[in-house]
Amino acid sequence: MTLAQEGSFLSKPDHVVIIGAGIVGAASAFHCLEAGLKVTLIEPETPGASQASSYGNAGWLSSHSVLPPASPGIWKQVPSWLADPLGPLSVRWRYFPRALPWLIRYLNAAWTYPKIERTAHALRSLLAGAPALHQHMAQQAGVGELIERKGLLHAFLSREHFLLDAKAWEIRRKEGVSWQELDAAALADLEPDLDPKYTFGVFVAETGSCRNPGAYTAALIRYAQTRGATLLHARATGFRIENGSLKAVLIEGGEVLCDKAVIAVGARSKAFATMAGDNVSLETERGYHAVVAGVEAGPRLPTMFADCKVIVTQMNQGLRVAGQVEIAEADDTPNWRRAEILRDHLLALYPALPRNLAPEQIQIWMGRRPSTPDGLPCLGLASGCKDIIHAYGHGHVGLVGSARTGRIVAQLAAGHPPEIDLSPFSPTRFN
Secondary structure, three states, X not given: OOHXXXXXXXXXXXXXXXXXXXXXXXXXXXXXXXXOOEEEEEOOOOOOOOOOHHHHOOOEEOOOOOOOOOOOOHHHHHHHHHHOOOOOEEEOHHHHHHHHHHHHHHHHHOOOHHHHHHHHHHHHHHHOOHHHHHHHHHHHOOOHHHEEOXXXXXXXXXXXXXXXXXXXXXXXXXXXXXXXXXOHHHHHHHOOOOXXXXXXXXXXXXXXXXXXXXXXXXXXXXXXXXXXXXXXXXOEEEEEEEOOEEEEEEEOOEEEEOOXXXXXXXXXXXXXXXXXXXXXXXXXXXEEEEEEOOOOOOOOOOEEEOOOOEEEEEEOOEEEEEEEEEEOOOOOOOOHHHHHHHHHHHHHHOOOOOOOOOHHHEEEEEEEEEEOOOOOOEEEEOOOOOOEEEEEOEHHHHHHHHXXXXXXXXXXXXXXXXXXXXXXXXXXXXX
């Protein structure tokens, strides 16, 4: 029995207002409509366009991405982060004092392996089966071709380099992740364009990818509209709460009456969380990408490189290389040299790529990941008003985690028990 059937005795469906039309908001709208709820999305920008974090990610549906960003001993690298403004992870000096509380929590969350194992167990419950969930949504929205379930590849310089990360892979194994190991010959046969200095690979078959995350998000929003959802191009400013009950979501110049609200505005969710009674630890983790169009060489499978910490994926727009973590003010000026470094990595990883790329072949981009210090999103009911639902803070797993997040949002909005234990994701863990 569906949620809609279970709630069919209601004379009118509850009205859910979703603040934000990124991939989490889009998935939430999809599932709330399936649950028989009335949906309004509030979004000032064009869904799926280049301003959205959903637009620019690496496209990985990595159901095995269950580890937090930090690891034991990573605190030793903090001085190098501050010293190298172009390293894989950097903190802008002028922003460091504001980021310090988040960074301390970031290090503490991965101080020991037992802590990491608890995080992995929670994230696995959210991510397991995600490629199939996304395939269902994409097919319903008429863009099934955007979701591919061919698996993902991790490339290492050698087996010895893989073994340096053996503890992390063992944690994945405990959570039910399996993989195939590839020696140099098998890796070269699978990826003939890859630099031969990479002599070991790990293939994870359960995973998948998205060929155009921005178009996928936009298609889900269009599909929601065909199912009766309203897309309101406005900027939400807060809530009207009376006697502990939500009455409306406030927008510039007015309000939208509703029964439930969902906070899904990514890196800008902190202010709304505070209005809903929760003091969350949320930081803007800025990431970059470069896309090279009109080239034939590159990976057959989306590939992550452990040594330079980048992901390369064949997208509809071209060959995308994504990565970098920059802790800075959300609206600070982008450092486009970071995107150029990604382009240079791409050319080194695949020597068959042309060196004489025309400027119009290269597109660079910067986005804002909404990241919590422990790598777990905020997902659950607000402390100050049980009619408000937190759904943000997915960091590096926003795309893959959005599908089950949307299902859980619909379950909470309809008053049903969530399908997984939400205690690890509680926004109150930072209070």
